Amino acid sequence: MNFKIKNKMADAKAMDRTITRLAHEIIEKCKGIENIAMIGIRTRGEYLAERLVAKIEKIEGVKLPLGILDVVMYRDDFRTKHKLPTIEVTHIPFDVDNKILVLVDDVIYTGRTVRAALDALIDFGRPARIQLAVLVDRGHREMPIKPDYVGKNFPTAPGEEVRVLVKEVDNEDGIQLVEEER
Amino acid sequence: MNLSIKHLYGLEGVPKEDIQAILSTAFSFREVLERPVKKVPTLQGVTVVNLFFEPSTRTRISFELAEKRLSADTVNFSASSSSLSKGESLKDTIQNIFAMKIDVVVMRHPVPGSVKLLSQFVDAVVINAGDGTHEHPTQALLDMMSLQEKVGDMEGMNVAIVGDIRHSRVALSNIHGLKTMGANVMVCGPPTFIPVGIESLGVKVTYQLEEALEFADAINVLRIQRERQGTGLIPSLREYRNLYGITRERLDRLSKPITVLHPGPMNRGVEIDSDIADGEHAIILHQVLNGVASRMAVLFLLAGAK
Numbered sequence: 001m002n003f004k005i006k007n008k009m010a011d012a013k014a015m016d017r018t019i020t021r022l023a024h025e026i027i028e029k030c031k032g033i034e035n036i037a038m039i040g041i042r043t044r045g046e047y048l049a050e051r052l053v054a055k056i057e058k059i060e061g062v063k064l065p066l067g068i069l070d071v072v073m074y075r076d077d078f079r080t081k082h083k084l085p086t087i088e089v090t091h092i093p094f095d096v097d098n099k100i101l102v103l104v105d106d107v108i109y110t111g112r113t114v115r116a117a118l119d120a121l122i123d124f125g126r127p128a129r130i131q132l133a134v135l136v137d138r139g140h141r142e143m144p145i146k147p148d149y150v151g152k153n154f155p156t157a158p159g160e161e162v163r164v165l166v167k168e169v170d171n172e173d174g175i176q177l178v179e180e181e182r
Numbered sequence: 183m184n185l186s187i188k189h190l191y192g193l194e195g196v197p198k199e200d201i202q203a204i205l206s207t208a209f210s211f212r213e214v215l216e217r218p219v220k221k222v223p224t225l226q227g228v229t230v231v232n233l234f235f236e237p238s239t240r241t242r243i244s245f246e247l248a249e250k251r252l253s254a255d256t257v258n259f260s261a262s263s264s265s266l267s268k269g270e271s272l273k274d275t276i277q278n279i280f281a282m283k284i285d286v287v288v289m290r291h292p293v294p295g296s297v298k299l300l301s302q303f304v305d306a307v308v309i310n311a312g313d314g315t316h317e318h319p320t321q322a323l324l325d326m327m328s329l330q331e332k333v334g335d336m337e338g339m340n341v342a343i344v345g346d347i348r349h350s351r352v353a354l355s356n357i358h359g360l361k362t363m364g365a366n367v368m369v370c371g372p373p374t375f376i377p378v379g380i381e382s383l384g385v386k387v388t389y390q391l392e393e394a395l396e397f398a399d400a401i402n403v404l405r406i407q408r409e410r411q412g413t414g415l416i417p418s419l420r421e422y423r424n425l426y427g428i429t430r431e432r433l434d435r436l437s438k439p440i441t442v443l444h445p446g447p448m449n450r451g452v453e454i455d456s457d458i459a460d461g462e463h464a465i466i467l468h469q470v471l472n473g474v475a476s477r478m479a480v481l482f483l484l485a486g487a488k
């Protein structure tokens with residue numbers, strides 16, 4: 001499948017502003033940063049979570065614990081797909097019991113990734129609360145899941161996809177709307 | 183990623199990319215084994231039968247744990263308590279089991295090639311857990327995983343396999359796997375334990391343990407199969423120990439670090455001294471943990487792609 005870029009929705013600067021706002025919202029809603037830990041969902045959620053941790057450190061002077069979660073083992077669709085996904089290492093270097101976990105992902109779409117992530121987190125212990133932060137909400141939910149923090153709302157049409165680029169993987173930051181080429 | 187193989191008969195001919203994929207997936211699964219809840223739903227709804235026609239503790243428990251950690255349903259079969267003792271043929275036994283809708287079969291059998299034969303009359307993923315003196319691929323995978331973890335990249339690594347090479351499926355699988363990964367392999371043992379023509383697999387041969395130790399970054403010490411005692415291949419266990427036993431004294435003479443693997447079960451005081459087995463050189467218990475993880479990886483990559 002080939003995709004062509006339809007629209008550049010945010011450049012590096014705009015994306016950085018959005019992340020800054022999300023960081024403030026998290027601090028505000030949690031009334032401080034006590035007991036919060038960030039969990040980035042691989043691949044791009046990991047880098048967004050890293051940035052949120054850095055922003056919050058700048059604002060509050062405290063570095064939040066950061067975990068990385070790979071949800072492939074919990075997905076409901078890997079056996080219906082043509083190609084097996086690669087399983088990467090999950091790394092949560094702290095005790096999740098009684099913590100407020102902020103799950104971070106780049107784009108929320110059907111909600112199935114988040115469903116898998118919730119199942120995975122429960123296997124690590126009993127967090128006090130789990131919240132969800134996403135950079136982009138592109139609609140079309142198939143599960144009763146709603147993010148607590150949304151960077152941008154981009155309702156998409158069938159055949160369209162939202163790509164979040166991070167410089168660690170894609171050599172640049174930005175958000176793009178892409179369309180399947182037929 | 184999908185493997186190019188559909189079954190795991192052995193490591194002979196398995197491409198490097200497949201081995202790398204299995205090892206990296208295994209490292210990801212090992213993290214699961216350290217969680218409070220050591221189970222993931224990845225293979226929910228997949229049924230695995232463990233067919234063991236030969237005694238086994240470690241491999242069988244390891245496979246069964248790997249299956250359970252992935253939420254597969256497991257059925258165990260051992261030859262001693264089955265209808266085989268009533269005279270049923272292997273083919274009939276297996277076809278009966280498969281009529282019950284099985285997705286994966288893990289088999290250990292004393293006859294070389296039996297695992298490959300099995301795949302011809304069942305429609306399931308087949309995994310070799312040891313077929314006679316032929317191959318034991320998951321053991322070699324866990325050995326390689328442990329080497330990669332403790333020693334580093336296998337490209338250019340020198341690995342010596344010491345002991346009864348001739349009767350060892352562990353040795354053959356290790357040779358195939360290690361050669362594919364770019365390691366240099368030397369086999370060492372008394373001439374009666376070295377099969378004729380083994381050089382054609384691209385391995386060096388020595389009958390002197392000192393030479394193997396000098397060569398190696400890591401040694402894989404094979405078990406002396408006591409059941410083969412009295413067949414005239416070695417004069418006595420004591421003589422074997424004197425010439426080929428891995429002892430503190432021998433390792434202390436080396437001017438470099440060396441890593442010691444053993445596939446188990448160990449004959450302490452014969453091929454390996456307790457001092458070494460429990461000491462700083464040995465990674466034997468890592469091998470056991472990595473065994474579960476690498477079997478999870480094989481099960482996921484083969485059964486998940488079915």
